[in-house]
Amino acid sequence: MTDQTVPTTAAGEAATARGEQTRQLILETAMRLFRERGYARTTMRAIATEAGVAVGNAYYYFQSKEHLIQEFYARTQAEHRTAAQPVLDRESDFAARLAGVLHAGIDVLTPSHEFAASFFKTAAEPTSPLSPFSAESSGPREAAIGLYAEVLTGSTAKVDAELRPQLPELLWLAYMGVVLFWVYDRSPGQARTRQLIDGAVPLVDRLVKVSRLRVLRPVTQQVVSLIHTLRH
């Protein structure tokens, strides 16, 4: 919904009203066909035909078939944020906030499970612009990490001072792990993923709270130091 993103077309950067309309048309058609038939079974020719344009025209607006998915990321992230808002407003307990936000993320993803699984391979490639770790994905990624920062700041949880700054990114990583599990989850309605969240959140909660105990200080520091090392 929010058109605040800077449009990056294949040819240039400037998006005029004329082109924007076609761009949106192609995008909507693509998203619809992806949902209907899956990613692999939707051909660029089909997208172009259904949208009533030439194949080459789709490539004028999108660098590749994969780049059509970039939009999916942005939308999903925005929806996740929206879906998480009530939880953030309502809950103050860390575990409740975390579980709520994680569930909201899966809620938003659920209608796209098949589609997501089929293009996941693309996102998984380290050099792909679609990788959640890539520079191109930094927008949605930063937004997502910000969401987990809110999970933390709005909660009453007391966290070890050294661990705290690292925690949002760690929680986002955990979310990536949940998404990874979800992609592979073949249980009906991805019920397992829900169980994973419900089972893992209390453990994370426990770990986070226990990080302040004097006895475990060395361990906490060990963890923080490892993170620092790995990050450079």
Added chain:
Amino acid sequence: MTDQTVPTTAAGEAATARGEQTRQLILETAMRLFRERGYARTTMRAIATEAGVAVGNAYYYFQSKEHLIQEFYARTQAEHRTAAQPVLDRESDFAARLAGVLHAGIDVLTPSHEFAASFFKTAAEPTSPLSPFSAESSGPREAAIGLYAEVLTGSTAKVDAELRPQLPELLWLAYMGVVLFWVYDRSPGQARTRQLIDGAVPLVDRLVKVSRLRVLRPVTQQVVSLIHTLRH
């Protein structure tokens, strides 16, 4: 009506002398070209030409280009096992065994880093036969899990009785995590991955040993129960 289990097709277990020779030739050629040019830039036509056979012939022995990689798995796993043997013979401390085996795994993978990254996307797709979780990969997977069972059984570590049976698979999962990190690792010589291993192993060691403490019994049980739930 009798055992007409014909099918040498690609599944390729019935190996007559005639066919096996061609199969090996194609395989060696493919592996060489993959290493030389990378996965994506090696075409099936190039493999066939270099091997001196027709394109279709390659497809007689291998279901797809991806399936050529299956062999890479099997070989890597076998090499891993071999490389890990000295460590298993020498060490009895759990942490030392685990670190040694993990490092051995990365040792074996190192020459293929570029190649591995380029086909990783393929392996990441849930429905791919190359997925480490797929039925087709069960051979190498079971072997790998067995390796981590040895890490445990040969060690002097005392582990919670309920956790113990789950541990080999968990350690293998951790190894998958390390490999995931390694694929994304752009540091020279993948030095970060080494740091990850050296940093994470003591933590795992600590966790495993601490699992027996009476105070933490509930947590351990919570973890074990979560694993059970997720596995069905």
Added chain:
DNA sequence: GAACCATCTTGAACACGTTCAAGTTCTGTC
């Protein structure tokens, strides 16, 4: 040897993602 049949081999053909030189439409300027 001849006939049979499973095994193996071939290469043209297909569908796909992608490119690009060539066209068309729009917008601003005089």
Added chain:
DNA sequence: GACAGAACTTGAACGTGTTCAAGATGGTTC
């Protein structure tokens, strides 16, 4: 209105993985 250039659009053509009907090969049986 005429012109220039940018923005947009086209569809044939390329290289790719993959398929398949047709043919070749070699062992087995009589």
